[in-house]
Amino acid sequence: MTDATLPALLESAGLTGRGGAAFATHVKIAAATHAGADLIVNLCDGELGAAKDGWVVTHHLPEVVAGASLVTSRRGRRIRYAAHRGSATASRLAAAGLDVLEVPARYVSSEETALVSLAHGHLARPMTKRDRFVSGGRDSAGHTIEPTVVLNAETVWRVAQIADRGAPWFRSFGTAAEPGPRLVSVSRSRPSGMPPLPASARAREDEHLGHFVPRAERDGGTCRARGESPASARARQNAHLGHFDSPIVLETEAGVPVSELLRRGGIPDDHGAILLNGLGGAFLTATEARGALWCGAGLTAYGTGIGPGVIHALDPRGCPLAWVRDVLAWAGGESAGQCGPCLFGVPALARDWAALVASPTPELLAQVRSRVALLPGRGACRYPDGVAGFAASALRVFEADLVAHRSGRCAGGIPVDRPITSERKAHAGV
Numbered sequence: 217m218t219d220a221t222l223p224a225l226l227e228s229a230g231l232t233g234r235g236g237a238a239f240a241t242h243v244k245i246a247a248a249t250h251a252g253a254d255l256i257v258n259l260c261d262g263e264l265g266a267a268k269d270g271w272v273v274t275h276h277l278p279e280v281v282a283g284a285s286l287v288t289s290r291r292g293r294r295i296r297y298a299a300h301r302g303s304a305t306a307s308r309l310a311a312a313g314l315d316v317l318e319v320p321a322r323y324v325s326s327e328e329t330a331l332v333s334l335a336h337g338h339l340a341r342p343m344t345k346r347d348r349f350v351s352g353g354r355d356s357a358g359h360t361i362e363p364t365v366v367l368n369a370e371t372v373w374r375v376a377q378i379a380d381r382g383a384p385w386f387r388s389f390g391t392a393a394e395p396g397p398r399l400v401s402v403s404r405s406r407p408s409g410m411p412p413l414p415a416s417a418r419a420r421e422d423e424h425l426g427h428f429v430p431r432a433e434r435d436g437g438t439c440r441a442r443g444e445s446p447a448s449a450r451a452r453q454n455a456h457l458g459h460f461d462s463p464i465v466l467e468t469e470a471g472v473p474v475s476e477l478l479r480r481g482g483i484p485d486d487h488g489a490i491l492l493n494g495l496g497g498a499f500l501t502a503t504e505a506r507g508a509l510w511c512g513a514g515l516t517a518y519g520t521g522i523g524p525g526v527i528h529a530l531d532p533r534g535c536p537l538a539w540v541r542d543v544l545a546w547a548g549g550e551s552a553g554q555c556g557p558c559l560f561g562v563p564a565l566a567r568d569w570a571a572l573v574a575s576p577t578p579e580l581l582a583q584v585r586s587r588v589a590l591l592p593g594r595g596a597c598r599y600p601d602g603v604a605g606f607a608a609s610a611l612r613v614f615e616a617d618l619v620a621h622r623s624g625r626c627a628g629g630i631p632v633d634r635p636i637t638s639e640r641k642a643h644a645g646v
């Protein structure tokens with residue numbers, strides 16, 4: 217396999233990136249080869265509920281290494297394997313003698329340009345200059361960025377498979393638009409449901425959003441929670457969002473029913489709503505999920521697609537509005553805090569959503585809708601756009617729960633302030 221033949225082979229196979237963006241891999245690799253770019257293999261499993269990168273390392277590491285060698289066949293190009301600091305994946309990579317790029321366990325730290333920044337000795341946060349850096353350049357502070365390409369671990373594994381088995385084999389899976397075998401992580405909320413509600417919504421808000429650290433105080437390559445060790449970041453995520461049972465990773469293909477993936481993932485039929493693709497994704501009602509196909513064409517109506525291949529089923533006994541509240545509160549502390557929408561917009565949305573769950577007035581609902589509308593398109597990366605899409609989708613899918621909260625009822629047993637309606641006022645003689 218030569219530098220010239222690999223992109224042509226990948227183009228005929230129709231391989232696209234498996235990290236979520238679905239960019240044509242042959243285009244990326246051709247540009248990287250032309251520029252002599254270094255390679256970062258992303259194994260961070262950065263999306264909520266994602267586990268496939270770790271699965272690939274456990275089951276197919278030699279093929280990932282072979283694929284990385286094919287992508288960087290020209291000598292002198294460095295290959296680094298990015299994994300969350302302190303994770304089992306990082307340990308496995310180090311034990312295999314690979315060059316590990318240890319990444320702080322924050323949501324945005326594994327974003328493509330954040331990895332490139334970290335690899336160049338800077339903070340693990342998205343670069344505000346939106347170049348792809350495959351050909352190198354300078355970041356917004358004027359630092360030199362060497363040509364670097366970032367590929368997801370599953371993508372690199374697929375490169376090795378295609379080189380070994382050929383494009384026809386690859387195209388025998390999936391659909392014409394989305395060919396090839398794929399991995400998907402399937403998880404569900406724990407049967408125990410939601411964690412206990414704190415004494416007040418404000419207490420929870422402070423608990424979560426107090427993690428913001430002024431830019432000057434950040435260290436260790438990212439904006440960490442105050443006084444928090446890097447190794448504890450993932451544990452913090454699990455503590456706050458402790459509703460993700462260990463995800464099961466399945467080998468599958470585009471075009472299969474979502475319900476089949478749920479069944480294979482061990483999700484009981486009476487599941488609640490489904491979240492596809494984590495914080496950057498969208499919800500489907502349980503009924504919608506039963507009729508949907510897992511492919512771009514089947515999911516675009518819901519505002520998502522195959523994405524990074526993550527499916528999460530909510531516990532039908534929990535309050536989905538409270539679940540979303542906790543995710544948004546966590547999201548407020550996960551950005552790099554360098555753009556307005558993340559510094560102010562996401563925390564404000566989290567605050568208003570928490571208030572809406574506790575006291576679902578029309579005014580608060582309007583306020584949440586307005587926050588959601590203001591977030592997209594204003595950050596240096598697409599993090600706020602993803603959060604806005606997540607919240608907008610939750611407003612659509614959980615409308616009935618909002619109505620129930622307005623009448624003082626909650627599926628998860630959360631105490632809800634019942635708004636004083638004119639009817640109640642009359643009944644109470646107010």
Ligand code: SF4
Binds near residue numbers: 551554555
């Ligand atoms: S939008 Fe948010 S996450 Fe993205 S670069 Fe700006 S502050 Fe960081």
